Amino acid sequence: MIRISKIFLFVTLAVLAVWQLPWCYAFLTTKAAPSRFVMYSSLLDDFILTGYTEGVGITRQDPAGHTYSEHEVDSLLPLFYMRQLVADERFPDSLFGVAVSPREVQQTSFNFRMRPSAVNAPQTGLYFLLESMPKRVDLEMPADAFRFTGEGVEFIVMDTNTPDAGKSARYTRMLWDKGFRFPPREVSGNPTTMKEYDNGYLLLDADGKLFHLKQTVGQPYVKPLPLPDGVEAEHVFLTEFRDRQLLGFLIDTEHRFHVIRADGTIVRTGIPAYDPARDQLTIFGNLFDWTVCVSSPGVNHYYALRADDYALVKSLDVETASDEVPGLSFTSPYDRYVRPRF
Numbered sequence: 001m002i003r004i005s006k007i008f009l010f011v012t013l014a015v016l017a018v019w020q021l022p023w024c025y026a027f028l029t030t031k032a033a034p035s036r037f038v039m040y041s042s043l044l045d046d047f048i049l050t051g052y053t054e055g056v057g058i059t060r061q062d063p064a065g066h067t068y069s070e071h072e073v074d075s076l077l078p079l080f081y082m083r084q085l086v087a088d089e090r091f092p093d094s095l096f097g098v099a100v101s102p103r104e105v106q107q108t109s110f111n112f113r114m115r116p117s118a119v120n121a122p123q124t125g126l127y128f129l130l131e132s133m134p135k136r137v138d139l140e141m142p143a144d145a146f147r148f149t150g151e152g153v154e155f156i157v158m159d160t161n162t163p164d165a166g167k168s169a170r171y172t173r174m175l176w177d178k179g180f181r182f183p184p185r186e187v188s189g190n191p192t193t194m195k196e197y198d199n200g201y202l203l204l205d206a207d208g209k210l211f212h213l214k215q216t217v218g219q220p221y222v223k224p225l226p227l228p229d230g231v232e233a234e235h236v237f238l239t240e241f242r243d244r245q246l247l248g249f250l251i252d253t254e255h256r257f258h259v260i261r262a263d264g265t266i267v268r269t270g271i272p273a274y275d276p277a278r279d280q281l282t283i284f285g286n287l288f289d290w291t292v293c294v295s296s297p298g299v300n301h302y303y304a305l306r307a308d309d310y311a312l313v314k315s316l317d318v319e320t321a322s323d324e325v326p327g328l329s330f331t332s333p334y335d336r337y338v339r340p341r342f
Helices: 002-029 070-076 082-087 102-108 165-177
Strands: 036-041 046-053 057-061 110-114 144-148 153-157 186-189 201-204 210-216 219-225 233-238 246-252 257-261 266-268 280-285 289-296 299-306 312-319
Touching (some): 036 289, 036 299, 036 312, 046 070, 046 312, 144 165, 165 219, 201 233
Parallel strands (some): 186 233
Antiparallel strands (some): 036 046, 046 057, 110 280, 144 153, 233 246, 257 266, 299 312
């Protein structure tokens, strides 16, 4: 028994050494890699890179190496630094011949982030459907939850843990009537009251067709969203931005990035490729342009898109240092599973 205990102890110490020694070495020897905050300026028609340089301090420059002061960058990115310009009484009353106001900037600006760990994660299979047209201003969480089966939707009253047969039948019938085939491949929503309005869910059914589901005055609302020719949807992400101009984003099987407008039309963007399972996505959008960053291992791809038709204006690649530590680990930035991996 003592021998077995010693063997177990030695094996445990060996596993801990394989796990911790490479991490300790990397922690002690790795130097901080310089990082850059990159934004596209429509006024400059180029990207502005802001970062820290050893011995110099904070630098602001374009890809050609031209440097700018903090005061100049504020003016070159007036929608991003709107609050600072308002405080300095320098905010313009128009840009590119279009009248702008601080309130409009707040309504039309947004940011969106998506990490691989959010895509490669286990799903509970339970969802909450909020009322999209509440009587009160504030949203409220529902008293029931719902789940999908191979034959329909099942709503469950949480207080009693019993199915709501009537509501389940109404939603199942509505989805069937609209051509939905169970069970769905993907369900995307944002069931929280910490937002201004509720857009329900975007659904990919068993055949890969796209649908919009929400609750309106207690009744089911289901709208099929036809996909463009040649597009096979793989992932969808619901959005609830302040201006309500967009319904979400769609990634097809060719890793092409599409925008789903509020009216249901789907428009392909100028982003060459984005793989949600491997890449991190960040979007800063405003009234005139979007700055999109697709972070892949070793490089950040930056794309500037026009806000009206999502066409590509300019692109920039910035190399990055790897943040992976060699050796044994149990977690990964690419998923939410805990398991041994080398």
